[in-house]
Amino acid sequence: MHSFHYNNGSLHCENVPVSEIVSQNGTPLFVYSxxxxxxxxxxxxxxxxxxxxxxxxxxxxxxxxxxxxxxxxxxxxxxxxxxxxxxxxxxxxxxxxxxxxxxxxxxxxxxxxxxxxxxxxxxxxxxxxxxxxxxxxxxxxxxxxxxxxxxxxxxxxxxxxxxxxxxxxxxxxxxxxxxxxxxxxxxxxxxxxxxxxxxxxxxxxxxxxxxxxxxxxxxxxxxxxxxxxxxxxxxxxxxxxxxxxxxxxxxxxxxxxxxxxxxxxxxxxxxxxxxxxxxxxxxxxxxxxxxxxAGNAGILLTKCLYEKRGTSKIFKIVDSGMHQLIRPALYEGYHQIVPVTESSHETEVVDVVGPICESGDFFCQNREIPVFSSGDIVALMSAGAYGMTMASTYNTHPLPAEVLVDDTNFKIIRKRQSYDDLISHEDL
Ligand SMILES: Cc1ncc(COP(=O)(O)O)c(C=O)c1O
Missing domain, CATH: 3.20.20.10 (Alanine racemase)
Structure with a gap:
């Protein structure tokens, strides 16, 4: 049984292509094996x-x-x-x-x-x-x-x-x-x-x-x-x-x-x-x-929204961040970052950062990783432990969905939060 591996350049969780799960459920998304x-x-x-x-x-x-x-x-x-x-x-x-x-x-x-x-x-x-x-x-x-x-x-x-x-x-x-x-x-x-x-x-x-x-x-x-x-x-x-x-x-x-x-x-x-x-x-x-x-049993999938080339750095801005995987910000936790679809074997040195208004909102800094561009989906590996359980709705971002894969099957085990869910306990 395989958990996370490439098959013909496509990242799989067990026997399911991760891109298929993303196309049905969007990002940010936790996927577990x-x-x-x-x-x-x-x-x-x-x-x-x-x-x-x-x-x-x-x-x-x-x-x-x-x-x-x-x-x-x-x-x-x-x-x-x-x-x-x-x-x-x-x-x-x-x-x-x-x-x-x-x-x-x-x-x-x-x-x-x-x-x-x-x-x-x-x-x-x-x-x-x-x-x-x-x-x-x-x-x-x-x-x-x-x-x-x-x-x-x-x-x-x-x-x-x-x-x-x-x-x-x-x-x-x-x-x-x-x-x-x-x-x-x-x-x-x-x-x-x-x-x-x-x-x-x-x-x-x-x-x-x-x-x-x-x-x-x-x-x-x-x-x-x-x-x-x-x-x-x-x-x-x-x-x-x-x-x-x-x-x-x-x-x-x-x-x-x-x-x-x-x-x-x-x-x-x-x-x-x-x-x-x-x-x-x-x-x-x-x-x-x-x-x-739990750690190696899960990944966090996120979409690259924009690329920004500064004078000293290249920033890849993705749709997930410290609010959904806080380990890098909290205790310098390392997560390998890989593309869901391998296109080339080129690499570049980048910062992968989230949408949150904090400078601590990064997944990696000055790291050489495979090249990806706006619209591409990447996986943060080993995000099964202390990922979703430490997630918050900071900046009023809904909590991500969670999907469980078992061999060739997968199912949603937690729905993505909606804006209504986000405010449902508040009174005007
Ligand atoms: C009392 C206690 N037991 C077990 C654990 C689990 O630790 P780990 O995930 O490193 O196995 C923790 C983690 O903080 C803990 O506080």
């Missing part, structure tokens, strides 16, 4: 087969209900960070008892919603939050299953905006204080101490920081199991993906061995490094991958 989602999930799940484990997909990466449904069918659990994400999972047919609820700022309404729906664990990030959960649980006359997120103070060696496991980050409880925090929480009557969680950052391209964090935190998990009978240890998400060269060449399969070795961190390497450190704990091990499952 169902098979890539499945293959990524299964690759991780089977690499961890020797471990009592559960893959809890991080919904924030891509939360379209059709994507969630596809993962539910594979037996995935979910890590949610808001009441809204939990609502999406439930509406897609997911089971809250396979969901964990993360995040530093949960509200009373969100905690109540999660508890009433039988969440597997609320992962608390402060002592005050635990006291608050206890109070809500007491009002609801139940015991709230919780874990604490520990901040192991390990450098994930990723961009500083997506590094979460250092003591200067807002996330989790300091490693040095965590025993004391569990001890205090164990006195609270309406809490059940069910697990321990950590997440050191995103887009990790080496297994070394994972090893460092697990080596540091596993003895704590063992201690908590003995003292409080916790049943799970979540080691978070964070497995990085290929952004630089994200396109299968020729008619080669996307998920071939060559593509696997192209990945900065393969599921096999991740599993073989971590399983020996986790197996003897005899706890259920959760992982929370988002980007690894």
């Amino acid at each position: 169902a098979q890539t989602f499945r293959e990524r999930f299964k690759a991780l799940d089977s690499a961890l087969a020797d471990l009592n484990h559960e893959v809890a997909y991080a919904v924030k990466a891509n939360s379209n209900q059709s994507i969630l449904k596809l993962l539910i069918e594979l037996g995935s659990g979910f890590d949610v960070v808001s009441g809204g994400e939990l609502y999406r999972v439930i509406k897609a047919g997911g089971d809250p008892s396979k969901c964990t609820f993360a995040g530093v700022g949960k509200t009373k309404e969100e905690i109540t919603f999660a508890l009433e729906n039988g969440i597997y664990s609320i992962n608390a990030e402060s002592e005050e939050e635990a006291v608050f959960i206890n109070q809500i649980a007491s009002e609801l006359n139940l015991k709230a299953p919780i874990a604490f997120r520990v901040n192991p103070n390990v450098d994930a060696k990723t961009h500083k905006y997506i590094s979460t496991g250092k003591s200067e980050n807002k996330f989790g409880i300091d490693f040095d204080r965590i025993d004391e925090v569990y001890q205090k929480a164990s006195q609270l009557e309406n809490l059940e101490l069910r697990g321990l969680q950590m997440h050191i950052g995103s887009q990790l391209t080496s297994v070394t920081p994972f090893i460092e964090a697990v080596e540091k935190v596993a003895p704590l998990a063992a201690r908590l199991k003995e003292q409080y009978g916790i049943e799970f240890f979540s080691i978070g998400g964070g497995i990085g993906i290929e952004y630089q060269d994200a396109l299968a060449s020729g008619s080669e399969s996307w998920w071939t061995d060559s593509e696997k070795t192209n990945l900065p961190l393969t599921p096999e390497r991740y599993a073989e490094s971590l399983i020996p450190l986790l197996k003897d704990l005899d706890l259920k091990i959760l992982i929370e991958p988002g980007r690894f499952i």
